[in-house]
Amino acid sequence: MKIVLLDALTLGDSDLSVFDRLGELTVYQTTAVEETATRLVGQEVIITNKVVITAQHMADNPQLKLICISATGTNNVDLEVAKKAGIEVKNVSGYSTESVSQATFSLLFQLLHQSRYYDQYIADKKWCESPVFTHIERPFFELKGKRWGIVAMGEIGQRVAQLASAFGCEVCYYSTSGKNHQQSIPQVDLPTLLSECDVISIHAPLNAQTENLIAAEQLKQLKPGAIILNLGRGGIIDESAMAVALDTQDIYHGTDVLAVEPMQQNHPYLSVKADHRLVVTPHTAWASNEARVCLLEKVVDNIKTFIEE
Template identity: 50%
Template sequence: MKIVFLDVKTVGNDVDLSIFEVFGDFIAYPTTKASEVFDRIYDADIVITNKVVIDKKVIDYAKNLKLICVAATGTNNVDILYAKEKGIAVTNVAGYSTESVVQHTFAMLFYLLEHLKYYDDYVKSGLYAKSEIFTHLGKPFWEIKGKRWGIIGLGTIGRRVAEIAKSFGCDVIYTSTSGVKRKEKYPEYPLDELLRTSDIVSIHAPLNDKTKNLITYEKLKLMKSSAILLNLGRGGIVNEKDLAKALDENLIAAAGLDVLEKEPMDPYNPLLEIKNKDKLFITPHIAWTSIEARERLINEIAENIKAFLNGEIRNRVDLFS
């Protein structure tokens, strides 16, 4: 078997990929441009891709292709319907990054809420060494105990965030973006009411027709001026131009984003031009990337390949059955 990993750089250079060598000839490319895909998958039996697009043309060109392993949960970069027509299995990996994303959610919150950059800069500038008193109260912050945490998208990650927020003493509520009614531990609120009443709003929803542009300027106007917005779902859920305007007008206290509509970030993104940059914290889509999460991802891909070679399919993506 020939196994090709098209964009191994996306999972880091500190994970052990030798696990794939037991299955056959394994080739790992750091990145793969659209123009390079055809030559690299031409005689591959198994292709592993994180973000490289595997569309109809690519599938037709790959004469030996039997299995596409998506190194992620989302599979929008693969033409699943056409793969099925051609008898090619598609697998993904779900749940590997839950704890990592949840941890990053709270890291972003506390960074913004407690003004950690400001206080770190204050000490390192030498000003604290010149202080007349033992403390400094330049940027007040509040406790999350007793505050309302609103969650948009109560899936696996949202539920785990809710559980930890509850342990801090938060009043947790949620709104469903799918419209599916489930019995949950937490009260469900309409989106507008959640935005009006929450002190912290975190987004853990997928991007689809129901969530695209969900948070606009009009929605941001509903929020408390002391509220913090966190998006760890998908870029495109929050309108970035509207968020920049809202932050400049002090409609909300702060926002933390790990996802953007375009990744890598557009150099002309309006979020780069906001006046008070301390109100905004952006990380480059790293919430999922703890060492443990990436190790789980690689191990799960290997298990998917092993099962396939044994005549079984784990984590099959088959949206059209």
């Protein structure tokens, strides 16, 4: 079995020897659009995270049997064309629940506790000059008793709800599909969630129901001091509107995802003046060591299952 991994760099320093027993593996750290066609020649199995596999790629490679997506989203492969061509497409899910849930709180605490400010206060040796033992210039607050709203109550949303409840938060949620009515947690409409919650975390996929779900009009509904976190997908929040809101409203924003990744040089977040209200991480929430090990195990299982069928 000839296997090609097109974007190994997205997996960090993961141990790729797990694929050795499955076949002849060719690894590329990155693959540009113009390189994809050449690198697929003769390959029977493709492993891709974000490299796009087009209808033409599939038509040009009749030997291709399986496309393994090393992620949950499948928007980089034309699924209908693959089905018609008899090419199986397998993604992975459930590998990053703990990692993303933990990252949600990491973003939250950086904003809630203003830890970047206090760290810089120490780095600048200002504590050495303090007339008293403490410095509490930037206020911070406790989670207990706060209302936490979750956008999309899937597996990650449910785990975040458990953790938020453990901190003493009152949790509610908004269903982006309108079909989720099975939770024991109170369901509310979006305006209620936005206007009443102290913390809002987004764990939704990007689709027709969620694109620009939070735009200028919705941002104006946020209560003073609200913290809104995006651990779902870029494009759910209108980033230009958010940049304006951060400089004109008493709100805070943490995000691990952007509409276009990697971040563009002229991104509006880079011009936010009230930068203490913003924390951005480079799409790392999914990628704890444990999550990446689990991810690779699931990709290996997908290939083994295919071979054994």
